[in-house]
Amino acid sequence: MSVDEQVAIFLHMLAHNIKNRVIICNFYRSGETISRLFTRVCNAVIRLHSHLLKKPEPVLEDSTDQRWKWFKNCLGALDGTHITCRVPLEEKPRYRTRKNDIGINVLGVCSQDMQFIYVLPRWEGSAADGRVLRDALVRPHGLKVPRPGYYLVDAGYTNGEGFLAPYRGQRQEMAVDPFENEEPDQGTGDNGDGDDDDENITSIGKSNEWTTFRDNLAQTMFESWNSTH
CATH class of the missing domain: 1.10.10 (Arc Repressor Mutant, subunit A)
Incomplete structure (x- = not known):
């Protein structure tokens, strides 16, 4: 053949x-x-x-792309999606999603032009998005998030170093805002002790520095929008 x-x-x-x-x-x-x-x-x-799979490339300082110019050093965006599957009857509770379907929770990571960078399948549908992401970070050949890079995520994830999430309760209003509010994460955690902790982010957690970074970015975007309206 x-x-x-x-x-x-x-x-x-x-x-x-x-x-x-x-x-x-x-x-x-x-x-x-x-x-x-x-x-x-x-x-x-x-x-x-x-x-x-495409290699992640950060948004440059001199970027003129109206959708991405605000997010300097951003590597792309990530989210989880549920894919239906068949499992033995005794395992169905583990694979039941919040919409009462039977499926797996798949993490997808894309670049700014919607090309896949990383995919992690196999997690049960009942697993929270944050838990799947933490597992991807600590795997030997898992998702790499080099500092000072970061990914855009929705409100289902924790806003912390390497993962920029929107404010709670906010909906998408402007074309330049790629965020969409979803259900909150089921918690945060520190998983794994990688050998490249200084270069890559291997855990998810809140910090004052990252909160300040988000606040400053939001203020800059609002002032720019306000000056043209």
């Missing part, structure tokens, strides 16, 4: 959530062949993650 056909089958199954037996009919291949090549292509994609 050609590489093109193997990749086509792999992408077709992922994009359309098609079962193995449907692919058998569409591509006239045995079930064993489909399963084997899907695993092969999946492993190849995982090994190519350093080329397929």
